[in-house]
Amino acid sequence: MAGEPPLLRVKNAVEQSVPDVVRSWLVRLIALVVFIAVWLLIAGLHLVDEKFLPSPNAVWDAAVRASTWHQVAPGVPREVLGEQNYFLWEHLVASLQRIFAGVGVAIVLGPIVGFAMGMSKTFNTVTEPYLNFLRALPPLGYIGLLIVWFGIGDTSKVWLLFLAAFPAIAISTVSGVQGVSRDQINAARALGANRLQVLTGVVVPASLPEAINGIRIAVGFAWTTVVAAELNNGIPGIGGLAYLAGQQLNTPLTIACIVVIGITALLLDALIKWIGVLLVPWKGKV
Template sequence: MAQTQAAAASTSATTRATAVVDAADPGPAPSGPGPREVRRRQRLRRLALHTTSLAVLVLGWWLVTRAGLVRPLYLPSPGAVWDALVRANTDHPISPGSERVVRGEQNYYLWEHLLASLQRIAVGVGGGVLLGVPLGLLMGTTWLGTLLEPYLNFLRSLPPLAYIGLLIVWFGIGDTSKIWLLFLAAFPPIAMSTISGVRGVREDQVNAVRSLGASRRQVLSAVVLPATLPEVLTGVRVATGFAWTTVVAAEIANGIPGIGGLAYLAGEQLQSALVIACIVVIGLAAIALDLGLKSLERVLVPWRGKA
């Protein structure tokens, strides 16, 4: 009887020890895709979705034009748009059978039109950054905000076509009036984003730096500017997009070379295929610009969105 109880006690102790070991060692972790693999699969799914939707859109467009449901003047076929795009980037006879050859459209290739517009936008948005950020910092930290913010809101609410005529009267039909228009489109979003960023700085951070003896300039450079930079970059993205949508208005008068000027001129000449080709190029360029600015934002403010 004693031997049976001892054996039972030994078995119970062994069982408890095994349970403790099993609890301490859960065994091999379940196999599965890691975070990087999950992100890669998500990107592939998004790419497949975008590609499929684009293919369906182009197919529907082709079917509508093929069936003749819409006149080519109003909706040219995808093939006609592609031919216009190729023609705008190559040398071709000025008319069928003519020996005179022209470069692209209006004696410029399409990429040259695009580059001219990008240069104007770079100068206009660059001027908006150079003036909008310092002014936004001043308006966010001094009494200038109370004084100037109504005028800034007034300027922000004006559509570009409201003052393009006045800018042409002041500066002529050259690039100066176009750059001024793009600057006036880009400046308000940048300034207002900077003001918003300054006013969003936590007061306890500023007080902590001041308690350590920091000067006003040190507070600005060590606390306010880093905290405001994400809002500033967001304002630059918004301003660039707004300036890009204004490029056609900026290039209405004497806008050649320029992608907006070419689109406007092609519309006046009823070259619908070329107009759509310009629209596609403008849209793709805008997407590329925004992606570039988002990449720059990730480099300059890697802490954004992280606790």
């Protein structure tokens, strides 16, 4: 319209010409650029001591150093690889292996227990208090006990990640089963479906979206627990490296590890969302 301000006309024109997905990514990119610019400004003006907030360049250099062969110290010809004798990607892969082992078992057992709790009131009554008790415990609350039981190797770490992921998956599955419409179940029974057919043809498809959402939450929570899991003997491991770098006041490397952990979390979440779309294309359509 002729009476619209120029900026508003430009905004409306952009919204009409740019698809929603592209516009969403542009907004995110602009926000990231602004964030880095503010970070550079704060670091450049030395508003915060570099021990607490190093510049983006220092963080990048730390990431490059952790990913390449480099001299032990300036002027010393001897070279070492990465950090703690592992490249940064090797630390990341080690943590992902622990995540896949612990969360993988939870993804198998969680839905089974959740479906059993949702279908049996007796089993639900017996199991629910213990499941909620386990869900309420912070990981650091029982990491010491797991180390006593299983030692400081990977077994205790895998158990910790399993216990972090299992409750969320089971509880979400229970919620999905209990949320199945009674009308759908009664309609299936009226058409002659037996108990197994009702379970596989109605209950499982209807509750699967909640189960997948629980897996998504569980993977995110387990990934945030990776630092706690790698507090002891966590090398190689991205969480263990972040913890060790913090102890050594190597703030650039600590932030580099945090960035890697965060980006990996986003990619894992996007992967699970994509798998969910493939497995439950009927979600939101019925």
